Amino acid sequence: xxxxxxxxxxxxxxxxxxxxxxxxxxxxxxxxxxxxxxxxxxxxxxxxxxxxxxxxxxxxxxxxxxxxxxxxxxxxxxxxxxxxxxxxxxxxxxxxxxxxxxxxxxxxxxxxxx
Numbered sequence: 001x002x003x004x005x006x007x008x009x010x011x012x013x014x015x016x017x018x019x020x021x022x023x024x025x026x027x028x029x030x031x032x033x034x035x036x037x038x039x040x041x042x043x044x045x046x047x048x049x050x051x052x053x054x055x056x057x058x059x060x061x062x063x064x065x066x067x068x069x070x071x072x073x074x075x076x077x078x079x080x081x082x083x084x085x086x087x088x089x090x091x092x093x094x095x096x097x098x099x100x101x102x103x104x105x106x107x108x109x110x111x112x113x114x
Contacts, residue, residue, distance in 0.1 A: 001081045001089065003037060006044060009090055010035060013097050014109050032100040035093065041066075043078040046092040048099055050075055 001009075003025075010016055010027045016034060019026050026036035036045050043066070049057070054077040057065040064083040071078065079089070098106055 001084055001086050003042075003081060005086060006037065006081050006089065009086060010093065013093065013101075014105050015101060029097060029100050030102055030105070034096055034100060037081070038078065041078070041080065042082060043080050044084070044089070045071070045076055046079055046089075047074075047076045047096050049077045049092070053077075 007018070007025065011018065013029060013034070015029050017028050019028060021036050022038075024037050024039045027034040033047065035047070037043075038045065054065070054067065054075075057077055058067065061083075064080050066078050066080070068078065079092075081089075097109075101109070
């Protein structure tokens, strides 16, 4: 996946807004952190990933999923966009979207998708 493809997937979510964080593209939904691109390692921050799931992902796909000391205490994992499957990225974002978007927005989004 390229950075442009990543951005298109993120911005397809209702209410997703682009900004910057640490000089890199960052995205919010409902004023809450959604994801961001880390330019230093071309990775996205995927939130709402338990420590157990994170360990499993890093063991199964170490070329894609990784962690830095900064994120070790947070329920998240980093994923290199070059090797991250777009469908997997979409699934991680859907999980986060359901958590941070307004309930009415989530309900309308789910109804629209069928």
